Amino acid sequence: MASRVGVIGCGNISPIYLKNLGAFAGTEVWALADQDRTRAESRASEFNVPHVLEVDQLLAAPEVDIVLNLTIPNAHYEIAKRALEAGKHVYNEKPLAIAWDEGQELVRLATKKGLRIGCAPDTVLGAGIQTCRELIDDGVIGDPVAVQAFMMCRGHESWHPDPAFYYQKGGGPMFDMGPYYLTALINLLGPVRRVTGSARATFPRRLITSQPKHGQEIEVEVPTHLSTVLDFANGAIGQITTSFDVVAHSMSHIEVYGSEGSLRVPDPNGFGGPVFVRRMSGQDWEEVAVVRPYAENSRGLGVLDMALSAEALHNHRANGDVALHVLEIMHAAHWASEQGRHIELTTSPARPSPMPNHEL
Numbered sequence: 110m111a112s113r114v115g116v117i118g119c120g121n122i123s124p125i126y127l128k129n130l131g132a133f134a135g136t137e138v139w140a141l142a143d144q145d146r147t148r149a150e151s152r153a154s155e156f157n158v159p160h161v162l163e164v165d166q167l168l169a170a171p172e173v174d175i176v177l178n179l180t181i182p183n184a185h186y187e188i189a190k191r192a193l194e195a196g197k198h199v200y201n202e203k204p205l206a207i208a209w210d211e212g213q214e215l216v217r218l219a220t221k222k223g224l225r226i227g228c229a230p231d232t233v234l235g236a237g238i239q240t241c242r243e244l245i246d247d248g249v250i251g252d253p254v255a256v257q258a259f260m261m262c263r264g265h266e267s268w269h270p271d272p273a274f275y276y277q278k279g280g281g282p283m284f285d286m287g288p289y290y291l292t293a294l295i296n297l298l299g300p301v302r303r304v305t306g307s308a309r310a311t312f313p314r315r316l317i318t319s320q321p322k323h324g325q326e327i328e329v330e331v332p333t334h335l336s337t338v339l340d341f342a343n344g345a346i347g348q349i350t351t352s353f354d355v356v357a358h359s360m361s362h363i364e365v366y367g368s369e370g371s372l373r374v375p376d377p378n379g380f381g382g383p384v385f386v387r388r389m390s391g392q393d394w395e396e397v398a399v400v401r402p403y404a405e406n407s408r409g410l411g412v413l414d415m416a417l418s419a420e421a422l423h424n425h426r427a428n429g430d431v432a433l434h435v436l437e438i439m440h441a442a443h444w445a446s447e448q449g450r451h452i453e454l455t456t457s458p459a460r461p462s463p464m465p466n467h468e469l
């Protein structure tokens with residue numbers, strides 16, 4: 110029987126989840142809730158969801174197996190905690206939580222209750238990153254030596270209608286986009302052992318040039334350019350730059366360098382390719398066909414995987430241990446710069462298993 114999902118938070122990202130979870134055979138969206146009830150009602154009519162409830166009612170409904178938490182990052186901890194306390198499996202949008210101790214508490218609580226906790230991103234389960242993983246696991250580039258990752262832009266105040274949160278506690282480029290890159294790296298190379306790096310806030314104020322807040326200024330509370338070094342448990346050395354301070358660049362999203370070749374990994378904020386490999390024996394980069402399932406926008410795939418694993422009792426891939434590790438790395442990137450040292454990590458999740466080469 111399909112797992113019944115109750116969704117809390119019916120904003121911008123919700124339509125793609127509602128579309129996909131309604132279409133997968135293993136999931137069905139049973140109810141929606143939002144603190145703004147009109148949003149839940151309009152999404153329910155758009156996607157034929159049978160029930161619109163208050164948050165408390167949804168958490169108490171015995172019909173709901175999984176709570177999908179699509180609220181804003183500030184509310185992730187509270188909603189997830191209440192869902193677990195109500196005996197529901199829970200899947201959060203990223204990040205798992207903002208505060209490090211709150212993330213730890215959620216994973217502990219899920220374990221104590223024997224419930225599943227999952228977290229976005231699930232883009233890493235898509236065809237692009239899974240193709241890269243297969244190439245690494247098959248030894249096509251030899252032993253991984255190093256990885257470089259870049260997420261750099263000039264911030265979101267030129268297009269986002271309400272961009273202040275990007276520059277407040279819990280914001281910044283690492284917390285905003287780090288989860289996509291770090292989760293991809295963990296799936297490709299396994300866990301990180303220690304972190305160091307430097308961070309700065311280049312502009313103390315940001316001028317909003319989008320509507321409707323055009324002309325207003327934002328006080329910047331967090332670093333907006335971080336250059337972070339990651340020592341992986343397998344010995345590979347990584348470097349990731351996350352920035353809201355860069356006008357333009359010509360770097361790849363992610364490149365993995367191995368003893369026998371190099372791999373150019375697609376945008377981890379998407380599900381598809383392109384994937385390129387440069388073999389030591391080759392003359393140039395070769396494009397590798399991305400022929401695995403889930404190359405299109407499959408947000409919700411991590412929820413499906415969790416629903417199926419809750420039945421079969423194998424560990425789901427977009428799981429709380431990985432999300433907690435990502436949260437620790439993101440904090441460590443800031444702590445390392447503040448304290449001028451390497452931060453040894455306390456979490457070390459198992460590398461998630463590869464996706465099968467067929468639909469779940």
Ligand SMILES: NC(=O)c1ccc[n+]([C@@H]2O[C@H](COP(=O)([O-])OP(=O)(O)OC[C@H]3O[C@@H](n4cnc5c(N)ncnc54)[C@H](O)[C@@H]3O)[C@@H](O)[C@H]2O)c1
Binds near residue numbers: 117118120122144180
């Ligand atoms: N928008 C995107 O493109 C995008 C992409 C990837 C991930 N995300 C992530 O998805 C999450 C949601 O982003 P969004 O863009 O949909 O935000 P949004 O502001 O458009 O929607 C969030 C919704 O949650 C509701 N909400 C907030 N707190 C609540 C609470 N305590 N109880 C009940 N409802 C509450 C709000 O009323 C709103 O409708 C964030 O974690 C974000 O990082 C967004």
